[in-house]
Amino acid sequence: MSAGVSTEFISPGPQSFNTTPIIDGVDWFTKPVLVAALSVVVIVWFYWGASRKAAVVPSKLQFAGELGYNFVRNSIARDAIGSHDYMKYVPYLCGLFYFILLNNVAGTIPLIQFPTFSHIGWAYVAAIMSWVIYNAVGIKKKGLWGYFKHQTMPAGVPVWLMPLMIPIEFISNILVRPVSLSLRLFANMFAGHILLLVFVTGGDYMLRESGSIALGGVGIITLLMGLAIAGLELFVQCIQAYIFVVLTAQYIGSAIADEH
Amino acid sequence: MLTIVLPLSEAAGEDPNPLLPHNAEIIFGFVFLILLAIAFAKVVVPKFEKAYADRTAAIEGGMNEAKQAQAEAKAALDKYNAQLAEARQEAAKIREDAREQGALIIAEMREQANAEAERIVTHARTQIDAERSQAVASLRSEVGTLATSLAGRIVGESLEDEARQRRTVERFLAELESSESARQAVGTDG
Numbered sequence: 001m002s003a004g005v006s007t008e009f010i011s012p013g014p015q016s017f018n019t020t021p022i023i024d025g026v027d028w029f030t031k032p033v034l035v036a037a038l039s040v041v042v043i044v045w046f047y048w049g050a051s052r053k054a055a056v057v058p059s060k061l062q063f064a065g066e067l068g069y070n071f072v073r074n075s076i077a078r079d080a081i082g083s084h085d086y087m088k089y090v091p092y093l094c095g096l097f098y099f100i101l102l103n104n105v106a107g108t109i110p111l112i113q114f115p116t117f118s119h120i121g122w123a124y125v126a127a128i129m130s131w132v133i134y135n136a137v138g139i140k141k142k143g144l145w146g147y148f149k150h151q152t153m154p155a156g157v158p159v160w161l162m163p164l165m166i167p168i169e170f171i172s173n174i175l176v177r178p179v180s181l182s183l184r185l186f187a188n189m190f191a192g193h194i195l196l197l198v199f200v201t202g203g204d205y206m207l208r209e210s211g212s213i214a215l216g217g218v219g220i221i222t223l224l225m226g227l228a229i230a231g232l233e234l235f236v237q238c239i240q241a242y243i244f245v246v247l248t249a250q251y252i253g254s255a256i257a258d259e260h
Numbered sequence: 261m262l263t264i265v266l267p268l269s270e271a272a273g274e275d276p277n278p279l280l281p282h283n284a285e286i287i288f289g290f291v292f293l294i295l296l297a298i299a300f301a302k303v304v305v306p307k308f309e310k311a312y313a314d315r316t317a318a319i320e321g322g323m324n325e326a327k328q329a330q331a332e333a334k335a336a337l338d339k340y341n342a343q344l345a346e347a348r349q350e351a352a353k354i355r356e357d358a359r360e361q362g363a364l365i366i367a368e369m370r371e372q373a374n375a376e377a378e379r380i381v382t383h384a385r386t387q388i389d390a391e392r393s394q395a396v397a398s399l400r401s402e403v404g405t406l407a408t409s410l411a412g413r414i415v416g417e418s419l420e421d422e423a424r425q426r427r428t429v430e431r432f433l434a435e436l437e438s439s440e441s442a443r444q445a446v447g448t449d450g
Binding site: 015017018027028030032036037039040045047048050051052054055056057058062065066069082087090091092094095096098099119120121122124125126129186191217 | 270276277278279280281282283284285286288289290291293295296297298300301303305307308309310311314315316318
């Protein structure tokens with residue numbers, strides 16, 4: 001592949017995610033911060049506009065807003081938490097879902113093309129918030145000891161198994177959940193973006209820099225594949241936002257669930 | 261390789277560890293997520309939930325209204341049916357009364373007519389009787405005179421003797437009357 005290569009191909013890697021400040025000297029103002037801020041503005045603008053004049057007979061904008069709101073309210077929050085206490089968590093779950101969704105899809109939107117959550121800080125934040133919330137509501141409902149008992153001692157397990165069950169359940173329910181939440185989201189966005197970069201920069205390199213007609217043909221195919229990968233990525237971006245919020249809702253639901 | 265905290269300036273370096281977060285992004289992450297949760301909690305959720313509650317109330321209210329209207333219509337129908345039945349009953353009663361009254365009037369009229377007819381008949385009979393007796397009386401005197409004068413002329417003898425003459429005439433008439441009544445009785449029987 002390197003035969004007849006005029007310039008060296010730099011394969012995409014972690015360094016592809018290095019972001020430089022947009023304004024020189026303002027270190028914190030980078031592309032992900034800008035995209036995340038824009039997403040907040042878009043979400044607030046849309047939902048404020050849709051709900052501002054919420055009426056019995058909805059306008060088109062209100063109808064669209066209700067569709068998006070109901071998706072999180074009914075299909076995620078109510079199904080996972082139960083119709084008794086779910087309303088308390090709808091605001092956070094709504095904000096979380098649309099924040100992750102827009103920032104993920106930003107990886108596909110032309111000119112932006114950077115998924116915010118491929119910087120792990122954002123994923124850590126979202127996972128920590130969800131972790132704090134589900135543990136806090138569990139402790140608030142059952143008390144500290146009652147909550148740990150609820151999370152680490154599953155009903156119906158014989159007593160002699162408890163020494164084994166308690167550490168396993170503690171690790172899986174308390175320690176691993178925030179890590180898996182954040183890593184799943186981050187890794188999907190990170191890997192998806194690298195995959196796209198490989199196809200697009202690789203195809204582009206083969207087409208323009210390799211100087212070989214055969215490699216140029218392969219480059220065209222690679223670029224077309226990159227287009228398909230972008231479609232796949234759009235799907236993954238939506239799914240990951242959904243999974244993150246569904247899992248958060250489920251963790252909340254299981255933390256406040258009554259013993260069965 | 262194992263740097264715990266990676267300042268943003270170093271993140272732009274040669275071989276960054278993608279698992280280490282940028283401090284600014286952590287802060288902005290919390291700020292943005294809390295901001296969104298507050299925006300949803302304070303504005304979007306209450307507005308939408310109020311619209312949903314209003315919608316439910318409107319639908320339930322409409323259903324109640326329809327139920328009420330239905331009940332009202334049914335009450336009105338019952339009322340009109342009752343009124344109609346009452347009117348029918350009244351009409352039947354009026355007809356019955358009229359028939360009775362008519363029958364009564366007819367009976368009365370018939371009675372009246374009968375009485376009148378009877379009265380007329382009686383009156384006529386009385387009159388006839390009176391006229392007859394009058395005629396009989398006048399005939400009796402006239403016939404007597406005529407017969408006497410005739411007989412006197414025929415016989416040539418004066419029958420001026422009043423007492424005898426009267427007796428003869430009376431006798432003759434009595435015979436005449438009895439024979440006539442006997443004939444009448446035979447005629448009516450036959």
